[in-house]
Amino acid sequence: MVYVDVIWIPTNEIIYHSSLYIGGSESKYYILEALVYPDYAGYVVPSGGIYEEGTELTVTAYAYEGYVFDHWSGDVSGSEPSIDVTMNSNISLVANFVAEPTEHYNLYTNVEPLGSGYITLSPSGGYYEDNTEVTLTAHAYEGYIFDHWSGDVSGSSATTQIIMDSDKNVVAHFVEVATPVVSVEITRPKAGYLYVKDAYSLPRVAKSSAFVIGPITINVSADSPHGIKRVDFYIDGEYLGSDNIYPYEYRLNVRSIGVHNITVVAYDWDDSTASDYVSAFVFNLMPRKYERSGVLKGKIIDGNRMLLRKGLGGVNITVISMDNSSFVKTVHSRRIPLLNKGRYSIRLDPGRYMVIVSAPGYNTVEKQVKIIAKKTTRENFYLSPI
Known part of the structure; x- marks a missing residue:
């Protein structure tokens, strides 16, 4: 024969008193009540029941997605999701869950070389929840251009994306723009x-x-x-x-x-x-x-008599075209004394020429000149004695 007494108390706690008489002997049974807080945060195995006195049970709390087990309360305590109980009395326990904390990660950024540019983040901040997608954009300062990414991203596009599933390190590399020299x-x-x-x-x-x-x-x-x-x-x-x-x-x-x-x-x-x-x-x-020709004229001067600008007559003046290697022309400076001695004048087509001036006992002098149509190019040559 089994008879159960049910007593209602203001806290809505139910207390069962059970006795079972079998063959003149008495067996006692107790109630396991397992609750979850907050509702729908998880479940407990076993979820409750009536057990014979002395029964040993392992009760385990399981969290639903978005929650984690936190602790037991009621007639038991502890922070491990599994707990052992012995049914020597009615037991009421509560598995307490809390919302699963969202992981956050740091996004560290740098530029190379220092002062060459900067990086913008969207969304901004640099500290993100797990699985947040972040867009990084590299901006170059004047005199530099973006070259490539390194670290936890790669590529040569100035804009790139990264998923924040851990702490990340990203470096934007810039190169200096060569300033035109010529x-x-x-x-x-x-x-x-x-x-x-x-x-x-x-x-x-x-x-x-x-x-x-x-x-x-x-x-x-x-x-x-x-x-x-x-x-x-x-x-x-x-x-x-x-x-x-x-x-x-x-x-x-x-x-x-x-x-x-x-x-x-x-x-x-x-x-x-x-x-x-x-x-x-x-x-x-x-x-x-x-088409018009130009004139090359000037004076051959003795390097020892520069102050007096003494002219040297009979000096060889060889003109070689730099545009037409087959053109070679040789003249001599005038021998007439006084003002005209050492002077020369050559009519040439427009172009570039190498002028070679030589005389016995003097060092040879070479100079490049340009002849312009309908213009006179003046060049004096100073010969120093050997």
């Missing part, structure tokens, strides 16, 4: 101006092209801290010639009725380059008609 500009002809027979130009008449009637001397301004080695001239990609003596120029005298691209490339002694170009409409039906 500067070059075509100063003549200029787009929008009209040039007639290389003699003069009219005010601006258009925007996109220069207008050239007859030949034109292409003038170039070039500079470099390493010095200009030479300037090459091209028309429509075809090489015309070079100039290595300031002012840098080339006389364009080709038969043409049409638009051409005039390009110049400047080289310095460090082999750095720079280029410039201009579009020009060239109208030139008879190139030879407008």
